[in-house]
Amino acid sequence: MTVAPPPLVQVACATCGADRPTRVAHEGPLGIVRCGGCGLLYVSPRLAEPQAHYHGDRDAVLRKYGAILRGERGHNRDPNYEQELGVLRRLKPTGRLLDVGTHCGFFLRKARGLGWTLVGVEPSPIGAALAQEFYGLDVRNALLEDAGFSDGSFDLVTMVDVFEHVGEPMTVLGQVRRVLRDDGLLFVKVPNGRYNLFKYRLFRRLMGLREVEIFDAKEHVVHYTAETLRATLAAAGFKVTRAFVPLPIQDGARWKCALRSVAHVLARVQRALGGGFGPLATDIAVVAEKGSLGHMLGRAAPSHSVRPADSEKAL
Numbered sequence: 001m002t003v004a005p006p007p008l009v010q011v012a013c014a015t016c017g018a019d020r021p022t023r024v025a026h027e028g029p030l031g032i033v034r035c036g037g038c039g040l041l042y043v044s045p046r047l048a049e050p051q052a053h054y055h056g057d058r059d060a061v062l063r064k065y066g067a068i069l070r071g072e073r074g075h076n077r078d079p080n081y082e083q084e085l086g087v088l089r090r091l092k093p094t095g096r097l098l099d100v101g102t103h104c105g106f107f108l109r110k111a112r113g114l115g116w117t118l119v120g121v122e123p124s125p126i127g128a129a130l131a132q133e134f135y136g137l138d139v140r141n142a143l144l145e146d147a148g149f150s151d152g153s154f155d156l157v158t159m160v161d162v163f164e165h166v167g168e169p170m171t172v173l174g175q176v177r178r179v180l181r182d183d184g185l186l187f188v189k190v191p192n193g194r195y196n197l198f199k200y201r202l203f204r205r206l207m208g209l210r211e212v213e214i215f216d217a218k219e220h221v222v223h224y225t226a227e228t229l230r231a232t233l234a235a236a237g238f239k240v241t242r243a244f245v246p247l248p249i250q251d252g253a254r255w256k257c258a259l260r261s262v263a264h265v266l267a268r269v270q271r272a273l274g275g276g277f278g279p280l281a282t283d284i285a286v287v288a289e290k291g292s293l294g295h296m297l298g299r300a301a302p303s304h305s306v307r308p309a310d311s312e313k314a315l
């Protein structure tokens with residue numbers, strides 16, 4: 001018996017609504033395209049239910065993460081979480097922190113005892129339950145829009161390695177804006193789409209590999225660059241006030257970790273010299289505050305149209 005392939009869907013740009021993309025890469029049947037309206041890199045066609053596997057098998061999650069949940073070992077992202085929390089503590093040291101897309105609570109567990117009241121929201125019942133059971137975290141099992149949070153009830157909202165999974169970014173950002181206090185801050189960390197595209201081309205053109213999985217396109221449905229992230233946030237009423245090149249997420253062979261570390265140093269030098277977030281920055285981290293809703297991307301502000309290497313210095 002053959003298993004039917006999972007259903008795919010063609011989607012328009014989730015940020016500006018345009019539907020005239022150009023394909024720049026592919027992973028099997030999944031396309032990575034650049035929006036003709038605003039320059040956003042996103043996946044189309046993509047899986048109809050790209051996050052479905054998070055709702056699957058509790059035992060499989062425990063096999064993968066049990067030792068971390070039980071505290072027998074750390075998470076390979078702990079250095080990343082510590083860096084991010086260090087930045088956030090300086091900017092907003094107290095108050096109510098909402099982590100959107102909490103997964104099993106690995107980020108929030110590192111935020112315990114640092115001065116915030118912690119709340120998470122996680123659509124996967126498995127992730128939310130494990131975060132509650134193992135870390136005693138207050139994690140609601142819901143989509144943000146269904147979680148019942150009051151307007152202006154949080155001082156800080158975090159989306160750590162999450163926003164690239166979100167197929168409807170404007171909906172989520174609208175909810176984030178609603179639940180944030182007027183003086184609240186939003187922190188977003190995503191993979192750098194420019195890094196992934198660079199790596200994809202390097203592997204295919206220089207190394208001759210025809211099928212490479214760089215984008216994790218099955219579940220990462222949008223691939224932001226620094227300027228498309230800034231523009232998407234601006235369209236939802238957020239103003240980026242701070243941005244930095246975060247530490248790379250390290251896993252795999254030692255030589256890969258070493259290469260990422262070298263790339264990280266070079267990426268930080270490039271940014272320090274005014275070069276923005278180039279192809280050596282594995283990820284992008286930004287802090288944003290509530291701004292005006294005046295400049296809607298792609299509709300009223302064609303200047304947001306993005307060419308590669310365009311306008312990054314604004315960050």
Ligand SMILES: [Zn+2]
Nearest residue numbers: 013016035038
């Ligand atoms: Zn677009």
